[in-house]
Amino acid sequence: MTDPPAPRSRLLKLLDWSDRDKCLLLSVLLWGYMFFICVWHQVTVHLTEFGRNYVSSQGTAMLNSVVLINLLGWVLLLAWGGWLRHENRHSRIYPNVFLSFFSVGFVLLGWVFGLYSPMTGMVLMGSPLVGFILFGFTRVAWNFAFTVCVVLLLAWLSVSGYVEHAIYFARDPVSKQHLSYYWIASTVAFMVPFITSVITLVALLLGRWVHREKQIRDQALHDPLTGLSNRRELFAQLAHELARGRRSGQSLTLCVMDLDHFKRINDSHGHGVGDQVLVQVSEILRACLRETDLIGRIGGEEFVLALPETGAAGAATVLERCRETIASSPVPLESGDFLTVTASFGAVLWLPGHPANHALTDTQLLSRADEALYLAKGAGRNRVMFWSQEEEGAAAFP
CATH class of the missing domain: 3.30.70.270 (Reverse transcriptase/Diguanylate cyclase domain)
Structure with missing residues (x-):
């Protein structure tokens, strides 16, 4: 009986995973990220001076709703993907729903915290990079284009006064008059897990690409039976x-x-x-x-x-x-x-x-x-x- 592959070796072969399993892994990570935001939000609103001075009641209710939608959505996607995996089935719809929900969920977060925040830019830049590698260009490009259009529309609506910008805040925590180190530290705390995950994932995928390129080169230059030069x-x-x-x-x-x-x-x-x-x-x-x-x-x-x-x-x-x-x-x-x-x-x-x-x-x-x-x-x-x-x-x- 052969031993099951170690988790790290399976992760290194992420490029070979099915789209279903890739979505399952990312759903777990994104649920954890949303749970982190949920915990931060509750601590900030109820236990910190920043919450009393900078967070609006309307923003509190809105973020509660957005976080709840995200948490429930990722749970449903996990349940769907888990059922597909248990039945050993694959679905073309499942990855598309995953990508669309990711776009909607993070656009809502960006709207609540402010479309011009570093977090929004980080998500807009890092997510397509990982998506192109994992799911191919066409499928991700359509979702990315949709997301950019929605972000531009929300930006125009906020500039025009139709919707409120950064609804979470009663006043701007970073300005010439006010500089909240708590918010700066929170922004860094939001960004570090995401950036770390993106860099780690990209590094693993690039390492896998290098390994694949070496395998292809070896196959092209060596006899498959003896391993000698062809x-x-x-x-x-x-x-x-x-x-x-x-x-x-x-x-x-x-x-x-x-x-x-x-x-x-x-x-x-x-x-x-x-x-x-x-x-x-x-x-x-x-x-x-x-x-x-x-x-x-x-x-x-x-x-x-x-x-x-x-x-x-x-x-x-x-x-x-x-x-x-x-x-x-x-x-x-x-x-x-x-x-x-x-x-x-x-x-x-x-x-x-x-x-x-x-x-x-x-x-x-x-x-x-x-x-x-x-x-x-x-x-x-x-x-x-x-x-x-x-x-x-x-x-x-x-």
């Missing part, structure tokens, strides 16, 4: 090593390795065993080669090895060690038997200072290594052979 990545690295070798004058050995009778393994034991062989051989190659060496899988059972700054003698030693390790490491089968695997190696030495091969491309080098591999297979397989420039052929090494 053809694209291998040749990009090889081109870099050849360019570096031309500048430094250092040699490079390129090798093509092919598993002997691999088709027979697949036909006799199945592709599952064939995959097991490929994975084990990949691990052996990683163990036998240096971190600076290049390893890639470019075909079914075909691997390419590149050994920078390695001459013929050093390469022969390394490749022979790879060959011996593969041959002496049988693959265990489910039946309890062991499958012996061998490999053939065809290598070519590249000397950048030599006029005959200084300008050789990676494709030409690979072709020569292929010729050596062909001769290694013709000579009985399970051996290492080097392409010989002098003889225009291949020679066993050493």
Whole structure:
């Protein structure tokens, strides 16, 4: 039995959540935020001098109504989302209702406290940012446009005298004549949880994006079975090593390795065993080669090895060690038997200072290594052979 995922790991995968579950999480957070405002309001009105001097009776009643509407609304949305989750159902309407209620609820709060307050601007800027990331551009853009239109309408109505601005206050708590430090501290207290939540959420989502980008890049550049570089990545690295070798004058050995009778393994034991062989051989190659060496899988059972700054003698030693390790490491089968695997190696030495091969491309080098591999297979397989420039052929090494 596997352990359930830790809460933090689930939160890090927030982008993968369904819209229903995203709405549920945000509903919990927003209900808590509204409850915080409710507690602050009751304490302010009944226990502080600020409430007696600055809060109007009409504003008290209005905020009571707005907070009650918000608290009940988030409870209903939680109940709806919880029922959908319990029934393992999804609804296209649910996220739209969630976004619309969020807009209405916070516009009402902004109207009560004042549309020009820092809190209103913070909500107008921070909420769409999170919404675009979580729910996509189109759905959030419509709600954001609606919210902006309502805010502009209320601003015009308040300027024109049709509705009262900042109805919560009997007089302005922040002006040249009066400066309430209690209200400034309260504003900061309102903003800190919201800003912290927005920053944390955005940081988690951006971290998830970076992780996704890395996964996509790895999938594009690596063989999914063995984790080795694929053809694209291998040749990009090889081109870099050849360019570096031309500048430094250092040699490079390129090798093509092919598993002997691999088709027979697949036909006799199945592709599952064939995959097991490929994975084990990949691990052996990683163990036998240096971190600076290049390893890639470019075909079914075909691997390419590149050994920078390695001459013929050093390469022969390394490749022979790879060959011996593969041959002496049988693959265990489910039946309890062991499958012996061998490999053939065809290598070519590249000397950048030599006029005959200084300008050789990676494709030409690979072709020569292929010729050596062909001769290694013709000579009985399970051996290492080097392409010989002098003889225009291949020679066993050493």
